[in-house]
Every structure is written in C-alpha cells, then in structure tokens.
Amino acid sequence: MSSMAKRHMWHIAAAALVVVAGCAAPTTGAPQPGEIDVRTLDIGPYSAEPLDSYDEYLHSLRHGTSLAISRLANHVATGIDIDSKLRYGTGVQEITKPDDVKNVLAEQNVPVAARNKMLFGFASGSSDFRPEPHVAVPPESTLTTVTVMQFPDSESAERAAAEFEEVDFSVASDQNERVQLAKYPVARSHWRPGTPTIGSVISHGNYVVSTFISTSKPDLADLTSLVEKVYTAQLPMLDTLAPLSAEQTLRLDLDPDGVIRRVLNPGKLAVPSVGSLATYELQGFLHWQTDRAAAKNLYAPGERFAFSGAYSPSTNSYTRGIAQSFGKGIDRFLDGAILIRTRDIDAAQALWSTILDAPDTRQAPPMVPDSKCAELPTDRYVKDWVCAVRYRNYVGYVWSTQLQDSQQRAAAQYALLANSQ
Template structure:
C-alpha cells in the first residue's frame, strides 16, 4: 500500500500548482509535504482535520508552499511576506470529497466561531471559506470531483478583497490541472507501474533504495520537479528542456515546526541532501546538450572525471557546514547531475551515472 501511494503522489504533484502559476511574484518555493495517510494531514491543516480525512477515506495528497520572499533554511519568513499553501487530496468518490471539504472548513471555523467570518467566493460559490477580520489570513476548501483543494493564504495586510482574489486565482489555476488527471481507485493505486519510462533503472542509486519515495526515489514531469526548487522561476527556465526527471536520494520533503497547519509552516524551503542526484530525459540530443550546458555553466576544467566523455564538475558556493561538489554528464538525450561533499566521490558518482546510461537499452 505504501509503495503504491508513493507512486501516486508524484503523479499528483505533476498537477499541483506552484506560485508562478498563480502570480509571477510568488516565485519562491517554501516547502512541500507528502500526505500518505490521514495522520499526515495535520502537517498542513489543523490537528482536527485528521479524523475527517480518515472518516472520508482520504487516499493520498500533496502540499506545496509558495512566497514572494526567498526563504532561508531553518529561518521563518518575515510577517510582511505573502505565503500560499495549496494542498490537494484525493478521495474515493465525489461524495466523500464534497463531505470532507465542508468538514475541513467547518472544523477550522469552529476553533473560534465568535471571531471567524464566512466568506463567499463569487467565482466559486461551492467553496467553503472563512477569515478572521483584522487578521491577514484566509482559509478555503473546495471539492472538485474526487479531489479536495485546500488553500491557506497569509498576506501583509488584512484586506479581505485581496485575500479573496488570491484564493480565486489559485482555484482558477489548479482546477484545470486536476481535470487532466483521472483519479485513481484504491486498486489502481496498487497497480501503478514503478518505472514506466525506464528512468529509475537509469538513475544512479548508490543507497540501493528499492521502495518508491517522493523525494528519494521517484520520477516527475518538469512541473513536479519545480515543487522542490527554491527559485521556481529560475528553475523553470533552467530545466525547460527536460521532459522527465528521476530523483535519487535528492531532497528532504517535509515541513518545519514553526506552526503546523498554516501557510507559515512552509517557511524554510526544501532541503537538498548531502549526497544525491537527478537524471533528466530530454526530447533529443540537442536538447540534452542545451540542458547540460546550462545546469553547470561555470565548471572547473581541472575537476572533470578522467575518461568520462561529456562530463564536467565544480565546487559550488554553499552556506552549509560542508563543501558542495557537483558533476554533470551527458549521454544521448539524458543528462545526469550528481553531488557530494567530496570531489573524488562526486567524480566517481558521475562516472557511474555515465556508465549506467551507456549500458542501458
């Protein structure tokens, strides 16, 4: 069951909005959260939402945060930032989704019923929304077929019109993306192909991971990968030639503990592991060459691994307590990108990734 869900969540993430789909100012990613079971819902909604998710048989979900302010690892964003958290969950049918959306909002409203005020969205009258006058936040939940889209927004000013307009922009961007994603039955979740496009057998897997994992062993479309990036506008341009990407021991996909269940809980971005890698597949060799030239545009000629064609390496600046070496290799329409805290280790990973590509059919 867990392995099937770990395949379903990346599939869903490819159809979840990021900030730049809503407003170009929301270019920074502030974190992601996988939802594999009802108990995970408390990381993005209130604790009281957990029994609602369980009672309505929530199957899985994915949450992504965005902001107009670039986050720093382990540092909360300033209060004058605009933050959005978008959570999408799939339920077994339309009825359970509609019931869950109403209950999520009602439970949150009941925390302070004498202070909260219901908000009617003109464009989405079926959405359940409320805010607390004088507070620059708003929460909303909307059922869309088998899906529930939950949004929480924090802005610098307690302006109801601005808050409401941003909620409607989120729904306008998100709902068409879900229309293109047929929901999965519980049985279909179990029957998802682990590696339908041969990416996982081609990506370097030094940790010998065998179970799918959202941030440690998974494949994504370009949209899915952008959730894990800090500057998503720059990343979208950087990875424009990529059709698919496999991640291997790459990211730390969890929210922090500043405040659970609201947009501010996504405040530190998504951390990259100390040792990991990405494998990109592009349309053709020319696209691979273009991507390879961009993702490491200032290599150190003295650091390229010996006897590995189309490879380059460099030490990149970091504010971490260890050094950060990266290498990129290219083979036909694939580009591998690996990193480690030691140059020799990174070079060996690059050579191994190239060998995997050259020997894969």
C-alpha cells in the first residue's frame, strides 16, 4: 500500500472515531508513521549516544582558544568574497599562539605577536586555479591569503600592524618599496618592483588583517586592486564580531547550538579543535571546501555545520609565510564526519538529495532510511567511501577507507540523531 493511501486511511479512521465518540473532544493533527528501532541497526563499534550523555566539557584557555578561532572563521573572507574568480580554497591555518604566526608571516614576526599579546587568529588561502592535493598550483595562478588576528585592544592591534610591516619590509629593505592604497590610506603595504607579489597589513579595532597576494605578472595596479578588494570584503565582517577578552575566551561553550552532541564522535572526545570538533556557520564552513563557489550553492540550506575528525587545520606545505604555502589544497582526514542542521525538513531533504550525485543503491547501509553511499575518486593510496543520511532537519556526511565501516558510521550517525531528540 502506498504511503498516500495509508495516510488517507488514517484520516478516515480518525474521522470515524470522532463520529462514534460523539461528545469526546477530537484530537487534532495528522498521525505520523512510527520510526524504526535504531537498536536493530549495525553500528559496529560506534556510539549512538549524544556526547553530553557520557562526557562533560571542561573549560580551559586552550579549549576556549580553539572555539574562538572557529568563531572568528565565520567572519573571515574567502576568495569568492574578494573576487568571483578566486573560487578555490588552497589551505587554512589556525593560529593558537604567537609562534604559529610563522606559518603565515615571516618568522621574524613571532616576537611582534608575542610582544603585543596576540590572542588567536585564522588564515585562509584562495586561488583562481583548482589545486590538487599536495601539488603546488602553477605560477600563472592568482593566490591570496587572508590572515585575521585578534589582540587585547585596539592600541596593541595598531602597534602590532605597524611592527609587522616594518619587520616584513626590513627582510629586503634595499629592494622593497612602500605602496599607498587609495581606498585604504591607513593600510601599510609594500612590494618588490618586478616581482608579482604584494603584502599589506591593517588594524581594525582589536583586529589585525594581513594579506599576501601573488599574481602571474608584476602589475602593481592589479596587485593593489586585489588588496583593496580584500579589505572591502574583510573589514565589514569584523564589524559584526565583538572581540573577546581572555576571560570570555575561557568561558566559551563547546556546543551552544546543540549540534556537536549530535555528530558522530568515534573517539568520544569533548576536546574542541577547529578541524576535528567544531561548529561553523556557512561562511566558516566554506573555508574548508575546495570549490567554494559550488559549495556555497550546494550547502546554502545549512544553518550549522559540525565537524568530527574532518579536516587538518594547517596547510600541507613546508613553505612558510607566503601565499604559495597555501597553494596545495585542503587536507581531509581519512575518516570523519560532518553534520549539517538545516532550517527545516524540506531543506534537509533537498540537501540530502544532492549531496551525493551518483550513489550506488547497492551500497546503502542496511535498514537505514534516507541513506546512500558512494565511492569517490581519489589519488590517495586508499579508497574513499562516503555515506549521507538524513534525519528530520539534519544531514550527516561520513566517510572511511572501507565500505562496511562507512555504512556502520552512517547507521551510527542516524541512530545518534534519533537518540538525541
């Protein structure tokens, strides 16, 4: 019998009941079919219980810093905010302490960050050329990195910006040349004539924004235009993000939206990490995607995105401090999970329908409703099996190097969602 016929019979039965009961008050609402017993699903070694049922989050400055970086990432520009041609993500970098600055700026800037008591930061790279994992993009590509760091107050941020510029300029002071930006005259910028790169830094309240840009040819007009586009996109985003004190950072909650408790967590850990246990809005989520333009369109229904063992929070290059170090793609771990909360059930169904465009129906997890799996092409030495499940207004996305493991993860994610209501 079809689902529509069943619903029709339910309505007839309900109407008959009202007639027979006479004076009894009628019950409103449409009857709903019962859900499956998730205890019957093959979830392998994975837990189907929400995180807060077996672990308690412990506040610490280290944990709070990770949460603050994820919060900041929601307000950091990607390439598509700067210029539509910069649609590809080329790397991210978390900055948890002053020493991490050497991964996005010259190593000589570490004392500057320490002296001015930098709290945390986040960097994201973009390009007009789609990167291949661990393979540098070609020289004719345009590359940008945007780094945002928060300081205790506007005075320390302004001082740090000035010192960052002086340190970078002095690396080759006999070859570098100051550059004045027409739209942002307070920004500090320089380039090396004949070289297709430019560096610039500006303070904005408690924040410092640093950008490094590389293009195919040494055209100063093009370089300065891109820098101005970076600031036009980035600075307004920071106006909507209240800076945090060290105490406020310490007190940040792990899961204020109740999404992390619902994401598959094989290690049963309540330790936040920007790539492994974190939540994001769509803007923050896009930093981790390779084709950000396509991802923005695909994942538009998503309101919150939870990671569990998903991505590496650092670039996969040993070249430090320049845009090219963000030119080798974004690392996704060999197994992990992403949980997406959408605005309603219809949005979740639409997202689930498109999240895997070529699933193999024979590979779906046994007995799991609204589930599908596929093998993705990969250049790795192992296979890449992914599964997607939907439960109400949530869509779970899990992956592993073995099909059965992926199926068990998908079943566990579905059961976890059912148990988390």
